[in-house]
Amino acid sequence: MRAVSQDLSTTSYALLGLLAFDGSSSSSLTGYELKQRADRTLRFYWVAPAMSQVYTELDRLARLDLVTASAEQSGRRTAQRYQITPAGLETLQRWLGDSRAEFPMLKHPTALRLLMGALIGPDRVRQLLQDYLDQLAERRDDLASVRTMLGDEERLRYPALVADWGLGYYDSESTIVRDLLERLPG
Amino acid sequence: MRAVSQDLSTTSYALLGLLAFDGSSSSSLTGYELKQRADRTLRFYWVAPAMSQVYTELDRLARLDLVTASAEQSGRRTAQRYQITPAGLETLQRWLGDSRAEFPMLKHPTALRLLMGALIGPDRVRQLLQDYLDQLAERRDDLASVRTMLGDEERLRYPALVADWGLGYYDSESTIVRDLLERLPG
DNA sequence: TGTAGCATGTAAGCCGTTACATGATTGA
DNA sequence: TCAATCATGTAACGGCTTACATGCTACA
Secondary structure, three states: OOOOOOOOOHHHHHHHHHHHHHHOOOOOEOHHHHHHHHHHOHHHOOOOOOHHHHHHHHHHHHHOOOEEEEEEEEOOEEEEEEEEOHHHHHHHHHHHHHOOOOOOEEEOHHHHHHHOHHHOOHHHHHHHHHHHHHHHHHHHHHHHHHHHHHOOOHHHHHHHHHHHHHHHHHHHHHHHHHHHHHHOOO | OOOOOOOOOHHHHHHHHHHHHHHOOOOOEOHHHHHHHHHHOHHHOOOOOOHHHHHHHHHHHHHOOOEEEEEEEEOOEEEEEEEEOHHHHHHHHHHHHHOOOOOOEEEOHHHHHHHOHHHOOHHHHHHHHHHHHHHHHHHHHHHHHHHHHHOOOHHHHHHHHHHHHHHHHHHHHHHHHHHHHHHOOO
């Protein structure tokens, strides 16, 4: 009796997807490693789930038989290693194929503050935008190094496309914000 | 004894900010009107809070004396009208001035699916991206009509800048995605 | 007369975070 | 030996959504 593809949260599918990359090469990941992988890739266009959530999700996926846990003994320590199951892969593919992707959700604190620019005046607004440009540059660097690691291996073609998407996005944001800065009064 | 600026959620500040636009001209809004305004402007770069949340937040703000509610009798019906208070305006400005804006959070289901493109193949991926382009065009139209309404009034200068930001973002997304489509195998 | 929109809420519940607790291993 | 990092969780709680309940008003 196989578990039916319950409605998982998108984050569940995202984590399942990360496991699927190694699933094909029949390797496995600990919760800790999965979290690191999420931090390196997922966070740029989805979320960087908290450690505690990673464990919670892995637990849920295991109960649904979408992943299997195997205790790995290293020294006198046990770490669980998780691997996607055939049922998990099937569920993931069904989700990818069937479900319509929703429109992205953007929470942009800097844009929100710009909206209320009249309450703080152009000088303070300039500072906000400049801050954002700095953060953007830092983020871009992070993503650029991820992109470098991905190289042009066929196996990593899609992750590389996504990384390029992100880089294009960050570049466009920089351009737009610099333009806004010039249009500010004063 | 004035309520201290408790840590409000960013959404609270956002709603307070929407009230501040009319606060200066000493008018006021009902919960319903506030929700409409959020749907017209806030949703493009923050959230479109559920009706129920708007009421909850207004309640909270009223308890903190950051807004005042006044029962308005129209016919045999009472509707609450909310108006920002001087304390509310002060709290909002302090938040705008003091707090460092966090980096935007992007939840991008299409990018997430592209990451796993290898699991569904290029044809299905093309479909996903094309779908996204369509949604993007629709959104852009919505925002363009908002932008038109804002015109070039001095009073609406900052909202207009934010709308232009959004339009630039949507255009850049379209460009990037069209480029990705061309780089897809097959 | 009935339905769509105006208007206001409460309740239940999910998703995700922070704080907390615990302990092993590695290396300076 | 001490600190950093690896590793695994539980508890409490905040934010937000959906579902539900209620009733008025305008108009076709």
